[in-house]
Amino acid sequence: MKRLKVFFMAVVMILAVQIVSVSVTCDAQAATTTTTAKKKTGLYKEAGRYYYYVNGKKIKTQWKTINGKRYYFGSKYHAVTYHNKIGGKLYVFDTAGRLLTGSGSRIVRVGQYSYYVNKYGNPSRGWLCLPDKNLYYADSWGRFYKNRTLEGISFNSKGQAVKNDMRSLKLECMGVVKNITNSKMSQSQKLRACWNYVVSRTYYSSAYYPNLNQNNWWRATARRTLATGRGNCYGYACAFAALAREIGYDPYVICGRVPGSRDGAGDGYTRHSWVIINGLHYDPEGQAKGWHTGVYGSYGYGMDNQIQKKVNFRTGSGN
16 A cells, blocks of 8 residues: 555646646747737838838838838828928828829929929929929929819819910010029129110010009009010010019009109109119119110119009009
8 A cells, every 4th residue: 555655645746847848848839929929111001001020129200212112201100292391302202101203304293293204303493394394383392283273274173284475475484584584693684684675675665555443453564565576665664574473573663653754644654664672663664665774673763653553573462
């Protein structure tokens, strides 16, 4: 009986050792598995946005090339989309965060926005006359204006300027300024070039007087004079104001009266038009015709005058 008890005790001890051994082995395996589990690395889409992980951590404020596509992961870790300024430059990305590069410049659409980007993904801004022969305007982020009006020019749902006299005037001014100025000239030098262009042109005298109560008469008059080469003082003033606006000034067209007999008025005054920019006077018709010269950037008009209207060429205020 004593031997039987010893035998059973030996069996129990052996089983206990085996259980402990198995337990230790499992614990060791579990620890090894936890230690060697792979951490996230690569591009992952989470809640509609794209993130890039390196050893389980999201990267931020970094460029990354993935499968030949460039991404930028911003300060909030996700890949940026649409228009973004990075390192002082503007870039355009699609809705998946890929930089919109290409072999050349092109129009791209991202969501509701359209842009004109170069091969590096940088958008153009301002007025754009593109190879498709359409006129566009892109804001400070490079987004095309759509279904809205700017300086008398209306844009459709594609961002294209509606073809009318206002569009024609803009294209005319862009073409003239391109031909008579260059990038090395200061703004004031460009203004002098515009002045010389207007006063040296042979604008044949015209008895046409604009209807000053009509909307956009100042733009229509500028277009008529630049396109036909005909005009009176209103034509000269509006043409010069249009070119001044094209190079970044904010001119006013003055509708007034000066001493003269052309209108046959009993008070000895006649209708006349000139331009004011930053408080300074410019009279292109007086210069061209030789009856009132030297009024270029003058603090005063230099002659008795009556101002009836002062119309901002850009906004139309004062009309």
